[in-house]
Amino acid sequence: MKHYFKPDYYVRNFxxxxxxxxxxxxxxxxxxxxxxxxxxxxxxxxNERVKKFLKKVEHSGLDVALVSNASPKRAKRFAKDLDVEHVFYLSFKPTPRNIKKAMRYYHVAPKQTALLGDQLLTDMLGASLAGCYKILTAPIIEKDKFDTRINRFFENFIYRHYSKKHIFKKGEFDD
Ligand SMILES: [Mg+2]
Structure with missing residues (x-):
């Protein structure tokens, strides 16, 4: 069985x-x-931490893009000081549409693409549907937007299910 919500790599922070x-x-x-x-x-x-991280990724030879469900206004303002070529906003993850768009743009296969995100229901599922490698991070803050709070409610069931089956456990990071 394919574990649609299970990350391939689980980190405390980016x-x-x-x-x-x-x-x-x-x-x-x-x-x-x-x-x-x-x-x-x-x-x-x-901020500087984000800038430094993205630079480090690019210097090691990987391409980086942002794939967010946020509005164009939010995504563009966030990206304005960053050296990223492409910002995909209104992505409606878990639909894999923008993930696939990004892969086409960079001419890479799903197996060559990783998605980093903090949510099982949007990021991990979206990456699974696109066939990508999945990196899960703990959320930066515990507070969420309203729609995310609803997702978190269901997310907790999934975490509990995976934990019971000894598949993976919230807070047991790979790093
Ligand atoms: Mg998120």
């Missing part, structure tokens, strides 16, 4: 991602969620 591990897995494109993955959902701007 800075802990071992890029060599991704390269060894054949990853060439990293797609990042924004809200509660790179910054808190209510933080409109990026």
């Amino acid at each position: 800075e802990n991602i071992d890029i060599q591990r991704l390269k060894k897995a054949g990853i060439r494109l990293l797609l990042c969620d924004i809200d509660n993955t790179l910054v808190a959902y209510n933080d409109p701007d990026s």
